[in-house]
Amino acid sequence: MSVSTAAADQSVCASLPVLGRDVTVPLVTGGEVTYAALDYAASAPALQRVWDDVAAYAPYYGSVHRGAGYLSQLSTDLFENARRTVAEFLDCRADDQLVFTRSTTDSLNLLAAALPADCQVFVFETEHHASLLPWRDARVTYLNAPRTPRQAVETLERALAERDPHGPALVCVTGASNVTGELWPVRELAAAAHAHGARIVLDAAQLAPHHPVSVRDLDVDWVAFSGHKLYAPFGSGVLAGRADWLREAEPYLAGGGASRKVSRREDGGVDVDWHDSAARHEAGSPNVIGAYSIASACKALTEAGFDSLVAREQYLIEKVQAGLAEVPAVRILSLFGDDAPRVGVISFVVEGWNSSHFAAALSAEYGIGVRDGLFCAHPLVRTLLGSDPQAQGECGAPEAAPGEKSLNAIRVSFGAGTPDEHVERFVNAVKELVTDGARWNYRTEDGRCVPDTSA
Numbered sequence: 001m002s003v004s005t006a007a008a009d010q011s012v013c014a015s016l017p018v019l020g021r022d023v024t025v026p027l028v029t030g031g032e033v034t035y036a037a038l039d040y041a042a043s044a045p046a047l048q049r050v051w052d053d054v055a056a057y058a059p060y061y062g063s064v065h066r067g068a069g070y071l072s073q074l075s076t077d078l079f080e081n082a083r084r085t086v087a088e089f090l091d092c093r094a095d096d097q098l099v100f101t102r103s104t105t106d107s108l109n110l111l112a113a114a115l116p117a118d119c120q121v122f123v124f125e126t127e128h129h130a131s132l133l134p135w136r137d138a139r140v141t142y143l144n145a146p147r148t149p150r151q152a153v154e155t156l157e158r159a160l161a162e163r164d165p166h167g168p169a170l171v172c173v174t175g176a177s178n179v180t181g182e183l184w185p186v187r188e189l190a191a192a193a194h195a196h197g198a199r200i201v202l203d204a205a206q207l208a209p210h211h212p213v214s215v216r217d218l219d220v221d222w223v224a225f226s227g228h229k230l231y232a233p234f235g236s237g238v239l240a241g242r243a244d245w246l247r248e249a250e251p252y253l254a255g256g257g258a259s260r261k262v263s264r265r266e267d268g269g270v271d272v273d274w275h276d277s278a279a280r281h282e283a284g285s286p287n288v289i290g291a292y293s294i295a296s297a298c299k300a301l302t303e304a305g306f307d308s309l310v311a312r313e314q315y316l317i318e319k320v321q322a323g324l325a326e327v328p329a330v331r332i333l334s335l336f337g338d339d340a341p342r343v344g345v346i347s348f349v350v351e352g353w354n355s356s357h358f359a360a361a362l363s364a365e366y367g368i369g370v371r372d373g374l375f376c377a378h379p380l381v382r383t384l385l386g387s388d389p390q391a392q393g394e395c396g397a398p399e400a401a402p403g404e405k406s407l408n409a410i411r412v413s414f415g416a417g418t419p420d421e422h423v424e425r426f427v428n429a430v431k432e433l434v435t436d437g438a439r440w441n442y443r444t445e446d447g448r449c450v451p452d453t454s455a
Contacts, residue, residue: 015312016304017048018231018417025367028440028451033367036422040229041178041345041413042371044209046293047231053296054233054289064288065257065279079288082295083278089298090223090240091214097247098240099278100291104205105130107224107239108172110281111201112138114249119168122159122198124152125379126179126335131172131203131224132379138170145383148336149185153192160196169198175207179377179384179411181317181345182336183207190219199242205229209415210313210343212306215241227294231301231416236290247276255283301416309416313344316414316423320346323427329353329434333384333409344418347375347411349385350434355408356449361438364451366429368422371411381409 024032037045057078062071064079087098101107112134115121121135124143132142141159146152156171163169171193176183186202193200199221204213208225215223222241228234251258251274258280261273274280301309321338324330329351332338350358359372374381387407412426441452 015419016231016300016416018045019048019051020045021417021419027367028364028453036366036368036425038412038414038418038422038426039369039371040209040415040418041181041206041375041411043228043234044231044415045417046233047297047300047417049300050232050293050296054293057289057292061288064286075288079286079291082291085295086238086291086298087240089213089295089302090238091216092240093216095243096215096241097243097278098238099246099281100286100294101224101237101239102235102287103130103228103237104128104203104224104226105134105237107237108201108203109134110239110252111170111222111224111245112136113252114245114281115170116168116245116248119170120163121170121172122156122163123172124155124174125383126177127172127174127377127380128178128203128205129376129378130205131174131201132377135172145335145380149188149340153185153188156189157192157196160192160198163196163198165197169193169196171198171200172203173200174203174205175213176210176343176345177335177377177380178206178345179347179375179380179409180334180336180340181206181342181347181413182334183211183341183343186218186220194219201241206343206345209301211310227290227297230294230297232293232297233290236287236294238294246278246281249281251283252281253283257286258283304416313415316418316420317342317344317346319420319423320412320414320427324348324430327431327434330430333381335380335384344414345411346413347381347384347409349409350430353433354449355410356444357438357442358433359410360442360449360451361433361440362426362429364442365433365439366425368426368429370426371413373408375409375411382407385409 023035025035026032060071060074062075064076083098101110108131115138119138121138121140123132126145143155143159146155173189174184175186190200201222202220204223204225207213209230224239227236258274259272260275263271265271324332330348333347349355355372359370362368362370442449443452
């Protein structure tokens, strides 16, 4: 889609109202400006619709599942209806389970704890740490970063062909990279996994806020995502998919709610009969508001229409790409090439700039919030930067002063709540900083590049 075509289509769907859209922030050069939140890949602002729904429910807040009172029963209905709403949003199969968790990280650690004995896990080095690291008790095969979607499928097929075909296996793959925004060939990877007797879990943290995710259509066994990237408040997540491994595993947490029956034995011990439903892995009082907020976000995105949302986001993507292409010093990071389909996540480096310094200047001088660092995807960013795999670096800024070489990048990310003006301001700010330099002095403080206000 060309910029002109996308521009025509983007009128179909205006940006969705989000919290914080009118917040102003001070500039180090003087005055204030409306904050441009362009760090959606880390945490998207909550939709106003979600916040209003939560506020309307708040006076009726009550404990779930075990209360006889009206508010407890109302809260229980709301919690379980939220489960059904999210399952419909994901187009789950009739016998799938949907477990509410704290986040994508929590969801994938839950699944890791439910793996059958001697399970082998296959994961690309390009994954976010949330899907790269949880498999500590399994036999893990880390796959090198592919350079095309086809190469990703071929790499997985070769690795699976060499495994023991009689043991359980799991493939973990992202739907959209949190570094490059590029879409991965999930359906093809799922077909390859199943052809070799393996299962597959989809990390949809970056995909679900931008594109529809159908468990049936993609033919994945599980999907995980976080509420705080789906325009809902912090503290809630989802793991949805096949029930058998979850049903057969020890509860993720032991406690009330997960147990159906607890009794004392004659020898003084305790016998426990655990639930077979999603409650098995939801011990303790659940985050009802978190579950409700995810369901509210699912409804809001569905009602807005993903076709319109995707078309408008593509317009913004092309606007950013075209603007950065006019700056020779900027290099956009990509695995599959600049023309690869992507969501609204773009990482880049600027020749002659420390990435932390550049991001700090965008914030302090223009009121633009982006992310700099290795984005909790260290192996991928180091591969894209061509740096030593053992080089030091952190998710945030490394200990590098302005002007010094840094081993990190800058990430701009946006979505359904991003106004055109925020993207335009970002592009113009990049051009000004590269052409004219920063207007302020900066220093490193506690590992972060910050404006020097000591003068």
